[in-house]
Amino acid sequence: MRALSRRSMMADNPIEEEGDLAEQLARSGHKVLSLNRGDPTAYFPTPSYLLREFVSAIKKGYTGYSYPTGIIELREAISARYKRAYKADVTPDKITVTQGVSEAITFLNSIFINQGDHAVIARPYYPLYVPALRVSGGSPIFADSDWESGAGIDMDSLRRKLNSSRARGAKYMLFSNPSNPTGTVMGRKVLEELANLCNDNDIFLISDEIYDEIVYRGVKFTSVCEVARGIPHAILSGASKSFDATGFRIGYAALPEDDAWSEAVRDRLEAFARMRLSSSTPAQYAFAKAISNVAEHRKSLSRMVAQMEDRARFAHGLVNKSRYMHASMPKGAFYILAKIFMEKLDFRDDKDIEKGLLLEEGIQVARGSGFGAPGSMRIVALAPKDILGLAIRKIDKFFEKHSK
Ligand code: PLP
Numbered sequence: 001m002r003a004l005s006r007r008s009m010m011a012d013n014p015i016e017e018e019g020d021l022a023e024q025l026a027r028s029g030h031k032v033l034s035l036n037r038g039d040p041t042a043y044f045p046t047p048s049y050l051l052r053e054f055v056s057a058i059k060k061g062y063t064g065y066s067y068p069t070g071i072i073e074l075r076e077a078i079s080a081r082y083k084r085a086y087k088a089d090v091t092p093d094k095i096t097v098t099q100g101v102s103e104a105i106t107f108l109n110s111i112f113i114n115q116g117d118h119a120v121i122a123r124p125y126y127p128l129y130v131p132a133l134r135v136s137g138g139s140p141i142f143a144d145s146d147w148e149s150g151a152g153i154d155m156d157s158l159r160r161k162l163n164s165s166r167a168r169g170a171k172y173m174l175f176s177n178p179s180n181p182t183g184t185v186m187g188r189k190v191l192e193e194l195a196n197l198c199n200d201n202d203i204f205l206i207s208d209e210i211y212d213e214i215v216y217r218g219v220k221f222t223s224v225c226e227v228a229r230g231i232p233h234a235i236l237s238g239a240s241k242s243f244d245a246t247g248f249r250i251g252y253a254a255l256p257e258d259d260a261w262s263e264a265v266r267d268r269l270e271a272f273a274r275m276r277l278s279s280s281t282p283a284q285y286a287f288a289k290a291i292s293n294v295a296e297h298r299k300s301l302s303r304m305v306a307q308m309e310d311r312a313r314f315a316h317g318l319v320n321k322s323r324y325m326h327a328s329m330p331k332g333a334f335y336i337l338a339k340i341f342m343e344k345l346d347f348r349d350d351k352d353i354e355k356g357l358l359l360e361e362g363i364q365v366a367r368g369s370g371f372g373a374p375g376s377m378r379i380v381a382l383a384p385k386d387i388l389g390l391a392i393r394k395i396d397k398f399f400e401k402h403s404k
Contacts, residue, residue, distance in 0.1 A: 010134040014127050014370025018354060022364050032358070033391050035380045036366045038180060038335065039246050040304070043382045046245045047300040050290045054248075057285035066281040068273035070097025070252065074288040078252055081291050082235075088225040090235075090256040096269040099279045101210050101236045101251040105132050105174075107272040108206060108234065108253065111265055112171040113138040120167070120203060122153055122175035123372035124182055124337065129174055130372070141167045143175070147182045147373065148339050150328030152190055155197070162201050173198050176208040177224075178215060181337045181371045181378040183312070183330020185215055188222040195228040204261065205233040210251070213242035213301055215332035216309040225256050232261045239287045241333075243297070244304060248283035308334045308381070311388060315381040318392040324399035336379045337368060346402050350375055356402070361394045 015036055026032045069075070075092035082090040098104040105128055113119065115137035121129050123142040130140055143158045145151055153175070161167050173194070178185045186194075198205040207224035215221045225235050238251025253269060255262045290297055312329070315336050319327045324345065325338040340350060347353050350367040354377065357363045368376025381388060 007135050007137070010131050012127075012131045015366045017370075018358050018364060021355070021358060025358070025362065030362050032362045032364060033383075033387065034364045035383065035388075035391055036364045036378075038241075038333075038380050038382075040241060040244045040308075040334065040382060041246055043384070044244055044304050044307070046247075047290075047296065049293060049296045049300075050243065050245060050286055053286035053289040054282055057282035060285075062281045062285050064281060065278040066284060068276075068278055069270050070095065070279065071281070071284045071288065074250075074284045074291075077288040077291040078254065082223075082225060082254065082256075084294070086223045086226050088223070088256055090225065090254045094256055094262075094266060095252050095254045096266070096273055097279050097284060098238075098251045098253060098273070099249045099276075100240060101208060101238050102128060103279075104236050104251055104253040105129065105208075106135075107269055108172070108265075109133055109136040109138065110272065111268045112136075112204065118167060118170040120158075120162075120170050120173035122173075122179075124179070124368070125174075125372050126176050126180045126208065127370050138171070141170055142372065143173070145182075145184070147184070147337065148326065148328070150182075150184065152184050152186050153194070155190065155193055159197065162197065162203075168201075170201070170203050172204040172206050174206040174208065176210065178211040178221070178330075178332030180211065180333055181335045181366075181368075181373070182328070183333045183335055183337070185219050185221060185331040188220075188227060191222055191224055192227045195224065195231050195233065198233075199231045204265070205231065206236065207233065208236045210237050210241050211333040212237055214305055214308060214334065216305070216312075216330070219331045221332070225254070228257075230257065230259075232257055232259050234262075234265070239283070239290070242301060243287065243290055244300070245283075245287070245290075248287060249280055250283045250287045311383070311385060312336065312381040314385045315379060315388045315392060318389060319379070322392075322396040322399065324396065324403070334380060334382050336381050337371070337373060337376055338379060339376045340368075340399075342375045344403055345399060346404055350377060353377065357395065357398055361398050363391050363394055363398075365395075
């Protein structure tokens with residue numbers, strides 16, 4: 001056997017790392033409560049109107065390869081969505097349909113990153129961002145935030161970092177808004193500041209807006225496409241979260257601007273899309289119909305988001321009752337990032353806690369260090385309140401048992 005590539009050793013997903021152990025436990029008859037995967041379909045079945053469209057696409061024979069950057073019906077529907085929701089002019093030729101936002105991120109890394117390049121990533125981050133960058137030969141410069149108090153990116157610290165020689169030449173900046181794992185929703189003013197900062201430093205702005213419609217009551221979501229007019233940027237989103245269809249594996253990258261950089265990136269996105277022929281064809285037809293069926297979508301979405309908020313509020317309250325954890329109330333998405341008071345516990349790090357919780361209590365969470373937030377854990381707050389309540393009380397008892 002010859003050595004495998006060094007790059008391949010950087011492929012990783014901390015959210016799934018205890019998956020084998022969880023499966024082993026479940027197979028040997030232990031009850032495992034999984035609060036590690038952000039899959040809304042586990043508790044909110046994909047809306048039936050969407051399923052009907054999927055079945056109808058198959059019955060119509062849409063089962064072959066389709067156009068690499070996406071069927072025109074879907075790109076037109078996405079374009080209309082941006083006009084409707086954000087008054088943004090994103091013509092269908094500026095949209096590349098991908099197999100989830102995940103594929104768009106891997107494409108963009110291949111497009112932007114040469115060996116030794118840097119990219120700015122907001123921390124805490126969605127775990128894919130860092131390995132996807134490293135696999136392409138790049139390394140991250142982190143834009144930090146005081147997430148424990150619910151604050152967004154610390155702009156002064158980011159400005160200082162961008163002035164350092166290491167950060168000069170960073171290719172892109174990537175963040176999720178609403179954020180996975182913190183649930184923070186960035187306001188218009190911060191987004192404007194970020195867009196200008198990236199523009200001034202020749203950094204391509206990439207906004208992962210996969211949770212753009214999962215925002216709680218009274219919270220206003222602003223898309224980067226509203227504030228970055230004339231500034232090179234990409235918006236990533238898709239079917240997985242707001243449309244509750246993770247298994248469709250449909251996402252997209254929209255690059256609305258006309259500058260030469262955006263044009264060049266779009267051209268390469270198309271080249272990468274051609275390499276894998278197409279995204280799932282029936283799923284694209286179904287998603288196109290779902291986006292266009294505004295009334296049905298709004299009905300299912302508002303019911304789902306109201307329940308998500310209720311569950312997140314409940315989980316947040318219980319976490320903060322514990323002597324061993326603290327969390328800020330999210331403003332969107334469906335996660336609670338709980339800071340763990342490590343000094344009160346006999347664990348070395350959050351990885352030990354993740355494993356201990358699974359082995360001793362049958363509860364699977366994701367360690368915060370996998371999101372760039374060591375000493376914390378991410379709880380997916382999608383389950384009904386009785387399950388969430390049971391799980392969080394067990395976590396508290398587990399900490400009690402291991403307190404110093
Ligand atoms: N981006 C963020 C911020 C996510 O939280 C997730 C999934 O949890 C993804 C991207 C993956 O999206 P997709 O299912 O479209 O690949």
